[in-house]
Amino acid sequence: MARDSGTEALAELAEERVDHRFKGLPPDAAGLTVAELTAQRRNLFTGGFATPVLALSAERLEHNLALMETYAARHGLAFAPHGKTSMAPQLFHRQIGHGAWGITLAVPHQVWVARAFGIGRIFLANELVDAAALRRLAGELDADPDFRFVCYVDSVRGVELMDAALTEAGAGRPVDVVVELGAGAGARTGARTEADCAAVADAVAAARTLRLAGVAGYEGEVPDADPERVRAWLRRLVALAVDFDRAGRFTGLAEVVLSAGGSAWFDAVADVFAEVPDLSLPVLKLLRSGAYVSHDDGHYREVTPFNRVPAEGALEPAFRLWTQVVSRPTAEQAFANAGKRDAAYDLDLPFAQVVRPSDGGPERPATGVAVSGLSDQHAWLRTAPEAELEVGDWVGLGLSHPCTSFDKWQLIPVAEADGTVVDYIRTFF
Numbered sequence: 001m002a003r004d005s006g007t008e009a010l011a012e013l014a015e016e017r018v019d020h021r022f023k024g025l026p027p028d029a030a031g032l033t034v035a036e037l038t039a040q041r042r043n044l045f046t047g048g049f050a051t052p053v054l055a056l057s058a059e060r061l062e063h064n065l066a067l068m069e070t071y072a073a074r075h076g077l078a079f080a081p082h083g084k085t086s087m088a089p090q091l092f093h094r095q096i097g098h099g100a101w102g103i104t105l106a107v108p109h110q111v112w113v114a115r116a117f118g119i120g121r122i123f124l125a126n127e128l129v130d131a132a133a134l135r136r137l138a139g140e141l142d143a144d145p146d147f148r149f150v151c152y153v154d155s156v157r158g159v160e161l162m163d164a165a166l167t168e169a170g171a172g173r174p175v176d177v178v179v180e181l182g183a184g185a186g187a188r189t190g191a192r193t194e195a196d197c198a199a200v201a202d203a204v205a206a207a208r209t210l211r212l213a214g215v216a217g218y219e220g221e222v223p224d225a226d227p228e229r230v231r232a233w234l235r236r237l238v239a240l241a242v243d244f245d246r247a248g249r250f251t252g253l254a255e256v257v258l259s260a261g262g263s264a265w266f267d268a269v270a271d272v273f274a275e276v277p278d279l280s281l282p283v284l285k286l287l288r289s290g291a292y293v294s295h296d297d298g299h300y301r302e303v304t305p306f307n308r309v310p311a312e313g314a315l316e317p318a319f320r321l322w323t324q325v326v327s328r329p330t331a332e333q334a335f336a337n338a339g340k341r342d343a344a345y346d347l348d349l350p351f352a353q354v355v356r357p358s359d360g361g362p363e364r365p366a367t368g369v370a371v372s373g374l375s376d377q378h379a380w381l382r383t384a385p386e387a388e389l390e391v392g393d394w395v396g397l398g399l400s401h402p403c404t405s406f407d408k409w410q411l412i413p414v415a416e417a418d419g420t421v422v423d424y425i426r427t428f429f
Contacts (some may be wrong), residue, residue, distance in 0.1 A: 007118060034426075058317075071270075072287055080287070084107075190218075206370055270287075325391050351397060351400075352395055358393050369383055
């Protein structure tokens with residue numbers, strides 16, 4: 001898919017009609033195009049938006065995009081942020097506009113979404129052995145000589161399945177693969193030993209339809225992860241790349257791909273990748289962190305490497321879920337109209353942050369208000385004596401885990417600090 005076709009696809013998003021598919025948008029906006037609604041610059045709080053409604057902060061979103069751009073550049077890293085976090089092509093293109101090499105993805109469907117919107121470089125951080133998906137991939141590669149695709153391999157059997165499917169498809173271009181080094185016993189995917197990795201590399205060398213492009217893995221799966229263990233595993237990954245290079249496994253490439261990096265240990269990746277010795281070819285040091293784009297108020301606020309390296313900056317949580325109090329049965333309890341269908345809850349419950357009174361009074365901290373549970377469509381609020389909360393009030397909730405926040409909303413308003421909605425982000429899950 002050529003980049004200009006991707007631009008056309010993005011433009012078509014603006015012509016999509018607002019209708020029943022999209023939660024939280026003003027009821028009287030039905031029938032407008034997204035572009036027409038955007039041009040109205042409605043206010044999130046006074047413009048007719050219905051609760052619950054998830055919003056992204058325009059300022060914090062831009063801050064996070066710029067911060068990771070400068071971080072990667074400062075440390076000599078290429079950046080392929082993980083697109084599974086948002087599955088939002090508009091954000092993919094903003095990430096690329098902020099210097100990203102390409103986009104990381106996890107499953108074939110996500111690849112097809114990215115290709116439909118003109119993404120020209122994709123790193124699939126997963127094994128790919130599905131014959132139907134490989135047939136389509138072969139077609140994509142043959143149709144677009146500028147399309148760069150890289151994926152994991154971690155077994156001889158997987159290599160054999162790939163080669164058989166691609167051969168049957170008549171693939172004209174070999175698929176670039178990187179051997180995935182597993183992060184340890186009990187970790188997720190990945191060959192467990194260096195000897196296993198070498199066997200996989202030998203199988204790739206024997207397959208006409210594949211080309212060994214480098215090595216990769218995910219340090220977030222290191223058992224009992226701490227800085228010492230994570231760095232030790234990353235040094236194993238670097239050593240594997242060095243050993244493969246000395247063995248002549250990368251002959252004919254323009255560069256060697258060396259990739260790692262989730263959202264919790266990218267400082268360790270930066271440190272260890274800075275130690276990579278000279279190889280026979282240039283090294284593409286590819287970082288893949290994805291949660292940074294929205295960050296969060298829970299898990300990633302706690303584990304972000306910027307807590308360990310504060311001099312490098314700080315990410316800012318960009319999500320806020322607005323919900324409305326619909327019941328206040330006792331002085332100790334209230335219920336709001338956002339639940340599991342609206343809020344991430346796999347890592348932490350949402351966090352009550354601010355209250356906007358229904359009488360139009362000023363926004364205030366949600367003192368004495370805490371989310372104690374979620375039903376499908378209700379947030380259970382525990383209210384202390386000092387809580388000022390009435391039926392009709394809006395409560396702004398912070399969320400934990402971006403990856404399970406984006407996927408509950410198909411069209412997300414982007415609001416400036418004063419509530420002016422300046423954009424809408426379309427997701428494809």
